[in-house]
Amino acid sequence: MLGLLLSWSKPNLPAVSSFATNVDTIYAFIFWVSVICFIAIVGTMTYFVFKYRRKSENDKTPYIEGHTPTEVGISIGLFVLVMGLFYWGWVEYMHSRTSPMNPYEINVVGQQWSWNFQYANGKRTQRNIHIPVNTPIRLIMTSSDVLHSFYVPALRLKQDVVPGTYQYLAFSANTPGEYDIFCAEFCGLDHSAMLGKLVVMEAEEFADWQDDMGKYAKTAAAGGTQASGKSLIEQGRDLYSSKTCSACHSDDGTPRVGPSFKDLFGKTEELTDGATITVDETYIRDSIVDPNKQVVKGFVAGTMPTFKGQLNDDELNALVAFIKSLSK
Ligand code: HEC
Ligand SMILES: [Cu+2]
Structure with a gap:
């Protein structure tokens, strides 16, 4: 029964992290609580409209007094429900903003109108970010011009990036494949073309991909990938x-x-x-x-x-x- 209700309200999107699954569950819960409240409120209202309608010319509305236990009960019940939902959402939110020890870090720079990614070994990509499967990832994100918003529906994650400061996202993806990335903040003329893919790879495949500087350096001209040959740390030491x-x-x-x-x-x-x-x-x-x-x-x-x-x-x-x- 619960499973059926959950699947009815599930978005038609891949869910590639435990975070995404939990967000869907919270969403389904809120959705069905809303449905139940809607039926209870509108149903009671409709019932009362019939039951207490004016039946004759000299019908007088009876004097109805408040019922303290019911009022207190409803108030406390709703308070507990709403605070419970807040807590549930908050815990999940914190999971996506704090990362476990030693995550794999990737720098993200939003720019009119593409996403640029820089990996620890100095490799760079544009538009597409590649990550190993089932590995804690931490994105260190900024923008070089205006506000952008990094949005990966399959992860149920969205984070605005702001010029001049860093924002962070933490997640791990559990299914290899390619998933859409959007910019979710109107950022100028070609905003709608600011698209990319999250490419989740098997760990070994990813290691090969990351080490393969030469092959990807060649595609740089085609707007694909560039490599500097030096790791990020070495580049920093030079500077x-x-x-x-x-x-x-x-x-x-x-x-x-x-x-x-x-x-x-x-x-x-x-x-x-x-x-x-x-x-x-x-x-x-x-x-x-x-x-x-x-x-x-x-x-x-x-x-x-x-x-x-x-x-x-x-x-x-x-x-x-x-x-x-x-x-x-
Ligand atoms: C002329 C000397 C000088 C140069 C050159 C300089 N700094 Fe500094 N830096 C300082 C001093 C003095 C402080 C401490 C006072 C302050 O916080 O402003 C400091 C503070 C810092 C801090 C904070 C350190 C802490 O302990 O919290 C960082 C980070 C930093 N500098 C990075 C850099 C980087 C990176 C460069 C080169 C791009 C650089 N600095 C160039 C003198 C310098
Ligand atoms: Cu943008």
């Missing part, structure tokens, strides 16, 4: 020297003009205004493009020049990946 970060920041704990990058990621940083902050990707990015926003305790604001406009999103992603790699 660390070429952009003079190394003059003020060491990678081994030695104090210089600025704090060392060693063990920076994940640590609790004290700021000059007395606040503390846990160092994540967004904090590192902010520190680079807007150094005076959060000044580390014991250092002088204004010492670090801003790198705003001098580093593009790919370069910032590489620097963040490099700094993260010094904390493992």
